[in-house]
Amino acid sequence: MTAFWTEPDFDDHECVHFVRDRASGLTAIIALHSTRLGPGAGGTRFWHYPDPKDGLRDALRLSRGMSYKNAMAGLPMGGGKAVILADEARTKSPELLEAFGDAVEGLNGRYVTAEDVGISEADMVAVSKRTQHVSGLPASRADSAGGDPGPFTAIGIYLGIKAAVRHKLGKDTMQGVHVAVQGTGSVGGGVARLLAKDGAKLTLADVRAESAQALAKELGAKTTNANNILSTPCDVLSPNALGAILDDDTIPTLDTAIVAGGANNQLARAQHGQKVFDRDILFAPDYVINAGGIISVATEYLIRRDGKSGGLEEVHALIEQIPDRLAEIWNESQSTHTPPDTVADRMAQKRIGR
Numbered sequence: 537m538t539a540f541w542t543e544p545d546f547d548d549h550e551c552v553h554f555v556r557d558r559a560s561g562l563t564a565i566i567a568l569h570s571t572r573l574g575p576g577a578g579g580t581r582f583w584h585y586p587d588p589k590d591g592l593r594d595a596l597r598l599s600r601g602m603s604y605k606n607a608m609a610g611l612p613m614g615g616g617k618a619v620i621l622a623d624e625a626r627t628k629s630p631e632l633l634e635a636f637g638d639a640v641e642g643l644n645g646r647y648v649t650a651e652d653v654g655i656s657e658a659d660m661v662a663v664s665k666r667t668q669h670v671s672g673l674p675a676s677r678a679d680s681a682g683g684d685p686g687p688f689t690a691i692g693i694y695l696g697i698k699a700a701v702r703h704k705l706g707k708d709t710m711q712g713v714h715v716a717v718q719g720t721g722s723v724g725g726g727v728a729r730l731l732a733k734d735g736a737k738l739t740l741a742d743v744r745a746e747s748a749q750a751l752a753k754e755l756g757a758k759t760t761n762a763n764n765i766l767s768t769p770c771d772v773l774s775p776n777a778l779g780a781i782l783d784d785d786t787i788p789t790l791d792t793a794i795v796a797g798g799a800n801n802q803l804a805r806a807q808h809g810q811k812v813f814d815r816d817i818l819f820a821p822d823y824v825i826n827a828g829g830i831i832s833v834a835t836e837y838l839i840r841r842d843g844k845s846g847g848l849e850e851v852h853a854l855i856e857q858i859p860d861r862l863a864e865i866w867n868e869s870q871s872t873h874t875p876p877d878t879v880a881d882r883m884a885q886k887r888i889g890r
Contacts, residue, residue, distance in 0.1 A: 543589075546596055562639075563588075566643070569599040570614045579618070579829075581594060601615070605884075640666075685828070685829030686723050687726050690725075693776070703818065704818040712735065717738060717741070719797075719798075720748045727797075780803075784804075797825070
């Protein structure tokens with residue numbers, strides 16, 4: 537693992553920190569891709585990786601994605617990501633979280649962390665006992681930015697799906713549009729609830745089948761097996777679980793006009809964007825459509841750092857720009873016959889000077 541620069545996902549990252557605290561059991565990786573626009577901002581993922589190399593791969597890919605995401609969202613933040621390598625029992629303790637806070641503090645403000653998969657708002661409170669470079673903390677007032685970024689991510693994805701339906705299907709309403717939602721957690725569940733209010737037809741799936749079934753009962757939706765959701769015939773496939781799901785095996789099985797969801801790094805490799813494009817499937821670059829969460833936590837952090845209050849109105853104003861940004865990418869893709877992910881990457885790389 538020490539020769540991380542030989543990894544295929546290493547993209548001239550500024551630094552990669554390997555963290556170990558024997559007393560608490562903490563093993564973590566913090567990757568900073570770029571701090572050209574500001575401190576590297578990105579959540580902390582708490583996950584069990586049978587092979588630690590997969591944790592390194594996630595940290596490298598996700599931190600690069602955060603550079604692109606923050607740049608495209610117009611935030612004065614760079615890209616970073618942390619991965620805590622959980623044991624098989626996913627043991628989490630206040631001591632472990634505080635040791636992680638010490639590691640973040642040791643970077644002297646170059647990295648700002650927040651929630652990601654496996655990390656809660658309460659966990660961020662524990663981390664904040666040891667570092668000020670943390671966000672996603674409970675909102676202090678009704679008009680303050682803060683709290684779980686998941687609902688803000690869901691709002692951006694919902695708006696992005698509606699933009700995709702307008703662009704690809706020519707429809708200004710979600711009434712009767714069939715959306716297959718993969719993942720029914722904070723983000724996927726939020727997307728499903730918003731779509732249900734608009735009259736969308738929903739098929740839900742989650743590796744925790746009981747979660748999908750409970751949400752389906754609430755919304756009057758259908759469910760399918762988690763292994764079948766990617767090939768479900770639908771108008772929109774919305775992946776909102778883990779990444780690297782679009783690959784040589786799954787892309788030929790897609791039966792949809794649109795892929796638009798919140799999962800990070802949905803394309804297993806760069807060449808898979810071309811394969812989706814060749815099938816005439818409209819792809820919403822994940823780091824553009826799912827920027828609502830980072831918009832929330834970055835705004836919260838910047839306002840708190842500057843000694844201000846409020847921020848919720850600013851968060852919503854920035855999230856509402858996501859559909860226009862996607863439309864710009866799709867129009868450029870259409871006029872240049874270039875996959876949307878490639879168009880978005882070029883835009884982001886230009887903004888961060890890569």
